[in-house]
Amino acid sequence: MCDAELKRTGRGSFDQKTAMVGDTTLHAVKWYDNRSVSLLSDYIGAHPVTDVDRWDGKQKKVIRVPCPAVVREYNKNMGGVxxxxxxxxxxxxxxxxxxxxxxxxxxxxxxxxxxxxxxxxxxxxxxxxxxxxxxxxxxxxxxxxxxxxxSGKNLEHKRGRPSSTIAGEYKEKRKRGPATPIPVPDVRLDATAHWMVIDEKKGRCKVPGCKGTPKAKCQKCDIYLCFTSTSNCFLRFHTE
Known part of the structure; x- marks a missing residue:
């Protein structure tokens, strides 16, 4: 039966077909609740039919709806899948x-x-x-x-020495309050296409502990980083 025909029959209506495959009996059941549900089982079919409680939005009350046995068994044993x-x-x-x-x-x-x-x-x-x-x-x-x-896929030379210094300090910084997210370590340390660009506006350097407000930023990571003779946060951010 099609969905429209089951819906006209009423909530709780169902249709069942059986077939033999070798020595196994297959039960195909289509049941209409809020929408149509189709189930296939080699264990149980539609009978015996029992009633289940369902909320009816039009009547504003709980009603009893016929429920095939295969649906009841499915709801009882559903789990990881x-x-x-x-x-x-x-x-x-x-x-x-x-x-x-x-x-x-x-x-x-x-x-x-x-x-x-x-x-x-x-x-x-x-x-x-x-x-x-x-x-x-x-x-x-x-x-x-x-x-x-x-993250770089075709990088021939080795990546920089892995370290959790920046990530660890940033995690501690986040505990003190909201912070703009930084790229994940696989991106930050991949040594691929981290080009420095100069922005028109200044921004707070993202290296924890640095209070600089540079115009330099990483084009790939899209964050501001200091790059001066006394503070090379750009290099530190992409290697530690």
Whole structure:
């Protein structure tokens, strides 16, 4: 039955078809609640049908709606797959393309990113880190996206000596109050296309502890940095 026909029949209506594949019976059930839901199962079908409570917006009260057995079992046992799908849907990579494999590829990228974030959350919990200190999914994906977009890919020589001096001092600075974000370390230390430009206006130097207001800024990082005979914050910011 099409969605319009199920809707005319009323909330709680369903349609069921069965098929034999080898020795297995497949049950295809389409149920209409607020919208149509389709399920396929080799374990259970629509019967026995039970009633569930649903809020009716027109009547302004809770009503009883018929619910197929397969829907009841799904709601009872839903878990990790549904959590993964809901997290992917929050910040899905949107791409308009007629090529089906583009959608498939970006879905796998989203799935891998969300799985990595869940593993990160598990690791943080095991080490005793509070939820307030943990990176949110949106920030986690933003860091990855910024690194993929800006970090040097074809760099032949080695990168500068890795250090967390600037990142550590900046983190302490953020604890004292709001601060303009700086690029992630993969971008800041990639030694690729960090050109110095002179702006018309002055801005506060982003190196923690420096109170200079230079006109010089990094074109790639889009932040102001001192570059004088006594203070080379530009070099320090991109190497420490």
């Amino acid at each position: 549904d959590l993964l799908d809901s997290l992917i849907a929050l910040y899905r990579t949107k791409i308009r393309s007629k090529k089906w494999y583009h959608r498939l590829m970006f879905h796998f990228i989203d799935m891998t990113t969300v799985t990595a974030w869940l593993l990160y959350k598990r690791d943080c919990s095991s080490t005793g880190m509070s939820k307030e200190e943990q990176i949110r999914l949106y920030t986690f994906k933003s860091y990855i996206g910024e690194s993929l977009c800006k």
